[in-house]
Amino acid sequence: MFDSSGAPERPPGPDGYPVIGSFLAFARDAFAFKTRLSREYGPLTYYSSLGREFYQLNDPELVETVLVHRNEQFGKGELFHDILDPVTGDGLLTAEGDQWRRQRHMVNPAFHPDRIAEYSEIMVEETTAMADSWADGETVNVHSELMSVTLDIVSRTLFGMEVEDGGTISEALDVVMDRVGSPASSLVPISAPTPGNRAFFEAIDDIDDVVDDIIERHRAESIDEDSVLSTLLTARDDAGETMDDELVRDEVRTLLLAGHETTALALTFSLFCLGQNPAAEDLLVAELEDVLGGDRPTMADAPNLEYTEQVVEESMRLYPPVHGILREAKTDVALGGYTIPEGATVNLNQWTLHRDPRFFDDPMAFDPGRWSDDLRESLPRFAYFPFGGGPRRCVGDRFAKLEAKLVLATLYQNRHFELVSEPKLSLLPSITTRPTEPVLMRVHER
Numbered sequence: 099m100f101d102s103s104g105a106p107e108r109p110p111g112p113d114g115y116p117v118i119g120s121f122l123a124f125a126r127d128a129f130a131f132k133t134r135l136s137r138e139y140g141p142l143t144y145y146s147s148l149g150r151e152f153y154q155l156n157d158p159e160l161v162e163t164v165l166v167h168r169n170e171q172f173g174k175g176e177l178f179h180d181i182l183d184p185v186t187g188d189g190l191l192t193a194e195g196d197q198w199r200r201q202r203h204m205v206n207p208a209f210h211p212d213r214i215a216e217y218s219e220i221m222v223e224e225t226t227a228m229a230d231s232w233a234d235g236e237t238v239n240v241h242s243e244l245m246s247v248t249l250d251i252v253s254r255t256l257f258g259m260e261v262e263d264g265g266t267i268s269e270a271l272d273v274v275m276d277r278v279g280s281p282a283s284s285l286v287p288i289s290a291p292t293p294g295n296r297a298f299f300e301a302i303d304d305i306d307d308v309v310d311d312i313i314e315r316h317r318a319e320s321i322d323e324d325s326v327l328s329t330l331l332t333a334r335d336d337a338g339e340t341m342d343d344e345l346v347r348d349e350v351r352t353l354l355l356a357g358h359e360t361t362a363l364a365l366t367f368s369l370f371c372l373g374q375n376p377a378a379e380d381l382l383v384a385e386l387e388d389v390l391g392g393d394r395p396t397m398a399d400a401p402n403l404e405y406t407e408q409v410v411e412e413s414m415r416l417y418p419p420v421h422g423i424l425r426e427a428k429t430d431v432a433l434g435g436y437t438i439p440e441g442a443t444v445n446l447n448q449w450t451l452h453r454d455p456r457f458f459d460d461p462m463a464f465d466p467g468r469w470s471d472d473l474r475e476s477l478p479r480f481a482y483f484p485f486g487g488g489p490r491r492c493v494g495d496r497f498a499k500l501e502a503k504l505v506l507a508t509l510y511q512n513r514h515f516e517l518v519s520e521p522k523l524s525l526l527p528s529i530t531t532r533p534t535e536p537v538l539m540r541v542h543e544r
């Protein structure tokens with residue numbers, strides 16, 4: 099574990115250049131860079147970039163160790179906080195320690211299976227309204243349409259009301275995600291008064307205006323006493339204090355953003371993959387005819403929509419909406435035969451593991467049918483982890499899975515989507531995996 103000088107020995111990895119390390123290779127194509135590392139250097143890889151030390155984990159057991167068994171030894175870390183604090187403040191995604199525990203406890207009930215079942219009608223209703231607004235033969239940008247419908251769904255279900263200006267959120271999110279995903283932006287501190295940084299903070303102000311409007315309307319109209327927003331506004335800590343306004347705002351911002359973009363991406367990628375795989379679409383439609391018999395999908399149908407679920411799982415395998423997770427070692431941690439030094443960044447990549455031929459035959463093929471019970475049983479637990487894992491696992495995983503299933507079922511029940519865009523997706527590795535171009539599909543009524 100130590101070399102002759104007594105310094106901890108590093109795992110293998112690319113040499114990179116002096117000072118900038120592997121920054122250029124990463125900036126050129128982060129997905130290709132991480133994939134190369136995962137295929138060439140074994141279970142644990144080291145590289146540096148702009149003076150920061152990275153340890154990339156290419157083995158499901160190591161991922162499990164970090165997220166589950168030794169999660170106490172890792173925090174979200176400086177890099178994660180630099181990127182996300184300006185966006186989600188001290189909300190659930192970014193909070194740490196006892197504050198995180200208290201917030202998770204408060205938010206959890208909104209995601210209890212019984213509550214989620216109550217949301218199903220809204221999910222189907224909003225999707226039906228969106229699909230009814232399209233003319234037969236119309237070409238739509240499915241990514242932006244799905245962003246809008248998932249925003250309406252999360253807002254109605256969790257906050258008891260519609261967002262009045264959804265377009266603002268989507269435009270602001272484009273600016274935020276472009277800044278975070280652009281490698282050049284990591285060369286400029288976020289506090290520097292550049293045009294890009296100014297646009298970034300203006301976009302966050304725009305998101306805040308929408309969030310403030312939701313909170314004010316909720317206070318004024320006492321909407322849905324059971325909503326998670328009511329819980330946040332009325333909860334008291336041990337000293338009897340309510341949550342301060344800033345924290346309520348951070349939490350609403352977190353749930354609004356984390357709660358819609360990822361699911362919209364899972365759905366966009368599902369439509370995109372189905373558009374290229376007519377045989378999979380035929381199987382999906384056959385299941386919908388069989389299970390729904392022409393009726394609108396309901397909660398009761400969800401367990402029987404098995405192939406629909408496999409479509410979502412398979413598209414999240416090939417195109418995970420969150421392509422990687424970052425952690426930082428709080429102390430020196432022994433891992434995979436090496437020592438991860440305190441302060442080093444650990445990165446775990448859904449992108450590379452989900453496409454790893456050791457775990458998935460013909461990994462680049464879109465094959466929903468591969469998700470048989472046999473595969474589920476034989477797969478190492480963290481070879482597939484679209485929702486992360488351990489205590490910081492996605493709080494909205496069940497919500498997202500039900501939503502994706504019901505939205506797909508509603509859309510494909512009596513429609514066919516023909517891919518108009520290029521057959522290859524161009525993706526930006528931001529916090530999420532974002533298409534850089536509109537994803538265009540022509541809608542045909544069946």
Ligand code: HEM
Nearest residue numbers: 190191356357360361364419420485486490492493494498
């Ligand atoms: C397909 C859809 C989704 C995907 C792929 C996804 C993915 C993830 C992942 C990977 C994490 C863990 C991040 C980490 O460990 O650093 C996470 C956390 C989180 N997600 Fe999701 N998510 C989805 C949908 C949702 C929805 C629908 C909501 C809320 C309505 C939500 C809210 C959150 C929150 C609040 C956290 C932080 C949880 C905590 O740290 O306690 N997500 N999500």
